[in-house]
Amino acid sequence: MTSFTGAFWRGGDTGFADAATSRLFNHRLPSRRPAAVLRAADAADVAAGVRLAAAEGWKVAVRSGGHSWPAWSLREDTLLVDLALFTRMAYDPADATVAVGPAVRGGLDLDPYLAEHGRFFSVGHSPTVGMGGFLLQGGIGWNCRGWGWAAESVESMDVVTAAGDLVRCSETENADLFWAARGAGPGFFGVVTEFRLRTRPRFRELTQSTYVYPADLAPEVLTWYLSARREVPPSVELAAVGCTPPGADAPVLIVDxxxxxxGPASSAALGTCPVAGKASAATVARPVGFAELQAAQLRANPDHHRYFADNAFLTGSASELVPALVPAFVDLPTPRTFTVLGDFTPLRSRPTPDMALSVGTDLYFAAYVIGEAPEEDARCRAWLDGTMRRVAPASAGCYLGDSDLTVRPDRIMSDAAWSRFRRIRADRDPDGLFAGYLGAPAQ
Ligand SMILES: Cc1cc2nc3c(=O)[nH]c(=O)nc-3n(C[C@H](O)[C@H](O)[C@H](O)COP(=O)(O)OP(=O)(O)OC[C@H]3O[C@@H](n4cnc5c(N)ncnc54)[C@H](O)[C@@H]3O)c2cc1C
Structure with missing residues (x-):
């Protein structure tokens, strides 16, 4: 009989139901449930859990921060390894790296910790996102456009393999696992128990420029945005956002x-929009604190709501893209729904490191549909399906972090990376112990 330092529940045990769904961000819960839950206390527990799952004929599912939109950690016939207790953070001034447990929340936990040391890591935008899922998918952190994918700053990680061994992975040790872990997301076939991340000096001056346009100007603004974005320097995070501000009765288009x-000069391109004079509000280079930016993210992604998300990396000319995109910015299905057209021009103009994360273009579209009651689900789903049907012909692939492959399969890796991923998975997890992708990528 396996014994654990942490807590263990089989289906039917008192506390199992809560343990199975604890810390899930999306309140639109699927009906899938694991066979058992292990709230591991340490890596030895994780390894024992992996071996137990193999012996019981279960697969292994993992939860770090619980922020996967489709609740990937909930899978039938699995042992759910819940890493809630893996919240260690340790900064090493000798090489400016930080060790983080996968359940550390990027904005709420890691950022203030690093601020004490004058350092920064490009964490997920909403401060509650867990580092585990975020880093495994690649991680679109703050100013990903200029600083690159968060996974590019992973120095090494500790992984419990399908064989139940705890191994260190880096460019030089278990390099196959290290390659796969940076981009495979929920298809990864191991449990990461700790990451070591390279940090950067903390910014000194943060400013925000925002132009708010009436939604009926979306065709002109988006057409301008598709070219003007290329003039914005890599120090600037840039997005066009469709949303309904609190108290407003119609969506607006915000260029942020x-x-x-x-400094102010870096956002000068925003003033070149031919309809800039018709903006209902414009704020240029307002000093802003990081805490304020994070608070805005928390307001935009409220807890206890029902979320649907999808996304695509886009290619194509403005004349093809703008008609497909405009409806997603002018007609939103609920007051909290928002859409984003993010620019990755600087990121795409330099070589991407060799890692599983291998699809992407310089233009990222994502839609976050936010409902409050189950009765709204069908309408929310239909709106997102319609939006993605219009946009999908221009898609070169999707970002796992905002995807739901059960609804809309898309490419998640280049063909070469997908072949390599499958070879490594067959070698490292020959019996398919890890639950893998929910829904099939369109490779
Ligand atoms: C409000 C909100 C805001 C977001 N903002 C951003 C953003 O700015 N940028 C961005 O890139 N993404 C963002 N996301 C997406 C987010 O990065 C993904 O949902 C990610 O999976 C969350 O990680 P998690 O650990 O919290 O999730 P979990 O649901 O715990 O993990 C998702 C899956 O990843 C795998 N996994 C997680 N941890 C491990 C591990 N330690 N070992 C092995 N496998 C593991 C498992 O398959 C797991 O089921 C956001 C999501 C939400 C809900």
């Missing part, structure tokens, strides 16, 4: 730029 350390 957050400049890290480069």
């Amino acid at each position: 730029a957050v400049s890290f350390d480069d």
Whole structure:
């Protein structure tokens, strides 16, 4: 009989139901449930759990921060390894790396910890997102556009393999696992128990520039945005956002730029929009604190709501893209729904490191449909399906972090990366112990 330092529940045990769904962000819960839950206390527990799952004929599912939109950690016939207790953080001034447990929340936990040391890591936008799922998918952190994928800053990680061994992975040790872990997301076939991340000096001056346009100007604004974005320097995080501000009765289109350390000139391109004079509000280079930016993210992604998300990396000319995109910015299905057209021009203009994360273009579209009651689900789903049907012909693939492959399969890796991923998975997890992708990628 396996014994654990942490807590263990089989289906039917008192506490099992809560343990199975604890910390799930999306309140639109699927009916899938694991066979058992292990709230592991340490890596030895994780390894024992992996061996137990193999012996019981279960697969292994993992939860770090519980923020996967489709609740990937809930899978039938699995042992759910819940890493809630893996919240260690340790900064090493000798090489400016930080060790983080996978359940550390990027904005709420890691950012204030690193701020004490004058350092920064490009965490997920909403401060409650767990580092585990975020890093495994690649991680679109703050100013990903300029600083690259969060996974590019992973120095090494500790992984419990399908064989139940705890191994260190880096460019030089278990390099196959290290390659796969940076981008395979929920298809990864191991449990990461700790990451070591390279940090950067903390920014000194943060400013935000925002132009708010009436939604009926979306065709003109989006057409301009598709070219003007290329003029914005890499120090600036840039997005066009469709949303309904609190108290407003109609959506607006906001062009938003957050400049890290480069001052007002870095956002000058925003003033070149031919209809800039018709903006209902414009704020240029307003000093802003990181806490304020994070608070805005929390308001935009409220807890206890029902979420549907999808996304696509887009290619194509403005004349093809704008008609497909405009409805997603002018007609939103609920007051909290928002859409984002993010620019990755600087990221795409330099070589991407060799890692599983291998699809992407310089233009990222994502839609976050937010409902409050189950009765709204069908309408929310239909709106998102219609939106993605219009946009999908221009898709080169999707970002796992905002995807739901059960609804809309898309490419998640290049063909070469997908072949390599499958070879490594067959070698490292020959019996398919890890639950893998929910829904099939369109490879
Ligand atoms: C409000 C909100 C805001 C978001 N903002 C961003 C953003 O700005 N940028 C961005 O890139 N993404 C963002 N996301 C998406 C987010 O990164 C993914 O949902 C990610 O999976 C969350 O990680 P998690 O650990 O919290 O999730 P979990 O649901 O715990 O993990 C998702 C899956 O990843 C795998 N996994 C997680 N941890 C491990 C591990 N330690 N070992 C092995 N496998 C593991 C498992 O398959 C797991 O089921 C956001 C999501 C939400 C809900």
